[in-house]
Amino acid sequence: MSETFRKFLRTLPDFPAELPGFDPDKAPQDPTELFKQWLDEALAAGEQQPHAFSLATIGTGSGGGQQPSSRMLILKNIDDDGWHFATSRTSRKGRELAAEPSAAMNFYWASQGRQVRVAGPVAELSAEASARDWAERPRADGSENPNWQLYALRPAEIEFWQASNDGQHVRHRLGPDGALPG
Numbered sequence: 001m002s003e004t005f006r007k008f009l010r011t012l013p014d015f016p017a018e019l020p021g022f023d024p025d026k027a028p029q030d031p032t033e034l035f036k037q038w039l040d041e042a043l044a045a046g047e048q049q050p051h052a053f054s055l056a057t058i059g060t061g062s063g064g065g066q067q068p069s070s071r072m073l074i075l076k077n078i079d080d081d082g083w084h085f086a087t088s089r090t091s092r093k094g095r096e097l098a099a100e101p102s103a104a105m106n107f108y109w110a111s112q113g114r115q116v117r118v119a120g121p122v123a124e125l126s127a128e129a130s131a132r133d134w135a136e137r138p139r140a141d142g143s144e145n146p147n148w149q150l151y152a153l154r155p156a157e158i159e160f161w162q163a164s165n166d167g168q169h170v171r172h173r174l175g176p177d178g179a180l181p182g
Helices: 002-011 031-044 092-099 127-136
Strands: 052-060 066-074 077-079 082-088 102-109 114-124 148-153 157-162 170-174
Touching: 031 077, 031 102, 031 114, 031 157, 052 092, 066 082, 066 092, 082 092, 082 114, 082 127, 127 148
Parallel strands: none
Antiparallel strands: 052 066, 052 102, 077 082, 082 148, 102 114, 114 148, 114 157, 157 170
């Protein structure tokens, strides 16, 4: 079955036939502005939940060594503190962030053939901000959740990636290999 499955996977399309172009030299200098532009374009292209991203954290594996884990979350805001997301402190990701306060976010918009990766240290935001975020959740019933925590990832590295059907994908990195504004 593995050979059949491998062949099946190779028949699936990688990207849509029509993809937007991307010239980093013409992009906004501020990566937040570029992200918001790409988010707007993803919305216009019909992407569902374009504010959803995979959050990767580091935990301890069953053998005692470091083990990465990831899950999907929703971007809450971007401001001077960083890129906001929330979870329960008692969840796996909350425990992992308490032990190793760094993470990576990855946004993917299939219809655009675009990804944005943001990595860096993570800090807990205030109890007031966390309580406000909990209260604003669509399914919140007015109850409090003292374990709910709003976090901010402060970018040390950001990469904008644009697919190209000719294989000449464009990577626009800011961070260790380039400067982040601010």
